[in-house]
Amino acid sequence: EGDREGAAEVADPIGDAYGEDTPLDLEAEDPGALEAGGDLEAEARADAEMDAVDGDGGEGEAMDMYAGAGPRDLPDGGPTGGGGGTRVAALTASERKRYAELARLGAGAGRVFQALEEVWARLVAEAEDDLLGGMVPLPYVTAPRWLAPPARAPPAAPITLVTQCSTDRLPRLAAAIEAWRGPVSAAIYVDAVAGSDAAAQVEASLQVELRRLSLDLASQLTVSLLYKRPSPPDAPAGSAEEYAGLYPINALRNLALDAAPTELVFLLDTDFVPSAGLLAELTRCRQPLLHVLATTRTVAVIPAFEVDPAHPLPRAQASLAALASRGAASSFHIGHFSRGHGPTDAGRWMSAAEPYVVPFQEYYEPYIITSKRWLPRFDERFRGYGMNKVSHLYAVAAEGARFLVLPLHFAAAHEHPKSSAWEASVGPRAHPAHTMRIAALYRRFKAEAPPLAPFVGPPSPPAASPAEPPLASNKRSAAGDTTGDATKDGAAAKRSRRGATLASRVPRKERHGRTRVMPIACHS
Numbered sequence: 001e002g003d004r005e006g007a008a009e010v011a012d013p014i015g016d017a018y019g020e021d022t023p024l025d026l027e028a029e030d031p032g033a034l035e036a037g038g039d040l041e042a043e044a045r046a047d048a049e050m051d052a053v054d055g056d057g058g059e060g061e062a063m064d065m066y067a068g069a070g071p072r073d074l075p076d077g078g079p080t081g082g083g084g085g086t087r088v089a090a091l092t093a094s095e096r097k098r099y100a101e102l103a104r105l106g107a108g109a110g111r112v113f114q115a116l117e118e119v120w121a122r123l124v125a126e127a128e129d130d131l132l133g134g135m136v137p138l139p140y141v142t143a144p145r146w147l148a149p150p151a152r153a154p155p156a157a158p159i160t161l162v163t164q165c166s167t168d169r170l171p172r173l174a175a176a177i178e179a180w181r182g183p184v185s186a187a188i189y190v191d192a193v194a195g196s197d198a199a200a201q202v203e204a205s206l207q208v209e210l211r212r213l214s215l216d217l218a219s220q221l222t223v224s225l226l227y228k229r230p231s232p233p234d235a236p237a238g239s240a241e242e243y244a245g246l247y248p249i250n251a252l253r254n255l256a257l258d259a260a261p262t263e264l265v266f267l268l269d270t271d272f273v274p275s276a277g278l279l280a281e282l283t284r285c286r287q288p289l290l291h292v293l294a295t296t297r298t299v300a301v302i303p304a305f306e307v308d309p310a311h312p313l314p315r316a317q318a319s320l321a322a323l324a325s326r327g328a329a330s331s332f333h334i335g336h337f338s339r340g341h342g343p344t345d346a347g348r349w350m351s352a353a354e355p356y357v358v359p360f361q362e363y364y365e366p367y368i369i370t371s372k373r374w375l376p377r378f379d380e381r382f383r384g385y386g387m388n389k390v391s392h393l394y395a396v397a398a399e400g401a402r403f404l405v406l407p408l409h410f411a412a413a414h415e416h417p418k419s420s421a422w423e424a425s426v427g428p429r430a431h432p433a434h435t436m437r438i439a440a441l442y443r444r445f446k447a448e449a450p451p452l453a454p455f456v457g458p459p460s461p462p463a464a465s466p467a468e469p470p471l472a473s474n475k476r477s478a479a480g481d482t483t484g485d486a487t488k489d490g491a492a493a494k495r496s497r498r499g500a501t502l503a504s505r506v507p508r509k510e511r512h513g514r515t516r517v518m519p520i521a522c523h524s
Helices: 031-037 040-067 085-131 167-180 197-210 240-244 249-259 278-285 287-295 317-325 338-344 346-351 388-398 420-425 432-448
Strands: 142-147 159-166 184-193 221-228 264-267 298-302 304-307 329-331 356-358 367-371 402-405 411-414
Touching: 085 432, 142 249, 159 167, 159 249, 159 278, 167 184, 167 197, 184 197, 184 249, 197 221, 221 249, 240 432, 249 264, 249 388, 264 287, 278 287, 287 298, 287 367, 304 317, 317 329, 329 338, 338 346, 367 388, 388 432, 420 432
Parallel strands: 159 184, 159 264, 184 221, 298 402, 304 411
Antiparallel strands: 142 221, 264 367, 298 367, 304 329, 356 402
8 A cells, every 4th residue: 555656645653664554444534544545345356356367377476476485674673684573573463453354344245235135135025025915824724633543543654645635636545545555644625614514515525435445544544624714705816815715735735744643754645646565665675764764864755657547557667667668657747847856867766776866956846755853844825836845845955855766666647637726826827926926935935945955975875674575465566557567576677768758678477468466575
């Protein structure tokens, strides 16, 4: 500062002719003092920018300076070649104070920018609330554990399938219960106000439907009810009142999750049917994995597939591979929303023999098995269709979860027409305000969520337990499933990838024109 041309007088308290060493006084009454001192923050920023673009020349210049360095005779009044320890110490202390002041200024600027961002975010949120409204969770009348096994009866297995549905999806719920053959916690939406005659009729019909389940399966089923909110009959299209009446999918998921009788839970949508023997393999052959799921923030990913309705749902990987080779099955929504299930890497899954770790990517929304001890709750501000499960998996990842894909087993659903929730939320006849509201909610959700942790290389996944006696053989994996079978060691043979359709050819063992399914065995 003191060497700048044109400076008539420079403060020099030390008297060593090296110029300004006085810390910048932000409370100085004389504005000219600040001008004479210069904009330290701007100069520091300019120096940093010069360093950033200096490139190799900068390193070369530094080396030249280092090579030419030698003892320096400071004008401190001491002997030539050194000395003047007190003066040097005073100079060093002054420089430390100066750099401390620069750091304080930088931190202050950072706080100012953070405050501005917070004010801007608040203003945007207020504008969104004024324009759209309805972006808050709502209270519902519920009947937790409306139907449940006796409290004294221990669960038959350590994992509960957790799902939700409306009454028109009851047949699909029954199919999932039959396939899982273990504890199930389902929340059912009653499209009628609690206490009304319409609600009583729905409850009566539910009892009739659930009596069709076998006693063994019904004894492991927990059903909770969530009732429609009273709402104005003619809410304006796109309004907050109309949004409040959309399908409360995440409120239903939380209700079912709370009623699950076990710590480990399998989060699955009702349209999907688990592959044959999934629960049996987990409980008999994957005890180390269950221990990891119960004691760490690890989630087991169950790959999801959609199947042409002209074919029965596959129950074994070989059946799925055969359908995929004919273009009749593919990863769920891979054609129009690959980010939802693409990170699972279905091609790798088709040839995997052991679990493998995949990095989380935004919009990844797999079906998972994990412990509800640490599992975040679903954000109930999301209603209808869109971002409701994406936001939950984002929250799971923000908790530091590790995503471990389970081989051999999967969940499959038939391709089906868009749901009424999709039509009301984002369909061609839906009001654009609903799409805007969901997008705003997701932005707000991410701003509130903790930052995602960086992906760390995968540790060794837990191996399967040593071979145990095979489970009882099923004569057929599913009624009408005649597309393939599992091999004796439980793994599909001669698997290979063939593009996104997961094509592979698996030898089949036919008996009288029907597929013979081999016993499930533990995998070494």
